[in-house]
Amino acid sequence: MKAELVQCKTSDGVALDGAFFEAAGTAPKERAVDAFLLMHGSSGNYYNKLLLSVGEGLREAGYPSASFNNRGHDLVWGQPGNLMGNSFDILDFCRLDIRACIDWLASRGYKRVGLFGHSMGAVKVAYYQAREKDSRVGAVVSSSPVRLSHSYFMGSEAASEHKENVEWARSMVEKGQPEALRAVNFPMPHLFGAKAYLDKHGPEERYNLMRHVRDIKCPLLMMAGSKEDHPRLRDCARDMYGLVNETGRARLIIQEGADHGYTGMLDKLTYNVVGWVRGLEGAKAGTRR
DSSP, X not given: XXXXXXXXXXXXXXXXXXXXXXXXXXXXXXXXXXXXXXXXXXXXXXXXHHHHHHHHHHXXXXXXXXXXXXXXXXXXXXXXXEEESGGGOOGGGHHHXXXXXXXXXXXXXXXXXXXXXXXXXXXXXXXXXXXXXXXXXXXXXXXXXXXXXXXXXXXXXXXXXXHHHHHHHHHHHHTTOTTXXXXXXXXXXXXEEHHHHHHHHSTTOTTOGGGTGGGOOSOEEEEEETTOOSTTTTTHHHHHHHHHTTSSSEEEEEETTOOTTOTTXXXXXXXXXXXXXXXXXXXXXXXXX
16 A cells, blocks of 8 residues: 655654555545544554554545554664653643644645544544544544453453453552553553553542443444454453444444454455444535525
8 A cells, every 4th residue: 555654743742753645546525534644552553453454444435544653662762761662651741742643634725534443542532532532533433442450350351360460560659660561461461661650550540431332422423343352352342333323423333253453354344333333424415405
């Protein structure tokens, strides 16, 4: 696929690499969004297979898109004293990352942006719009969102391991070692810094989407695969939808047979996104007649 390599910079000076995919063919006349911003998940990057597939599908359907790194890309990067990557990712900084990416799209003339995020990216785009209420965002797609809920984990089969991880992370932070690393198996096989583990998975539940989904006022699509049964994923999209299903602006799609990465089913993922956004445009056109 043809892509333009691009870069934007956040307000606090972090450079984020990305790729822009120009739309093919003629754009729809009635548009819910002018372009999409694609956000990767934990340790991902702008060129991962899933995002490239979604970007290509959107391009073929007439929607340009930009896929950017956020500062949680890959495992570890940066400099001593300012380490980033998923091991050290403080999720709230996604607000600076996503705003910079939307600013970049706006500089290209796109006035209504659709946010698409998968996995931890699904958390970030939903959290961003709930907190920022950015008027430039025309729609949000939260694809296979991660449940960041300490209380839920403590009631799950992973409770003992999660409790041990939290206790370790809290002790390291109290000792003045917030960047101390620990290999964990929950919530995923990974290497986590103490402060970052507490930030995402600690008792404060700052990013539990059940606390934020009602604050998203634009059209919202929540998606998940039927095979996503890990405690960090199980029923997260469904439970989000249950809180906003009466608003008239939300939709839930559970893709039968799909796992978290939509293995062998990436075409279904893109099909669902394109079908939903075209439905928004059809509804908009209908109200104008």
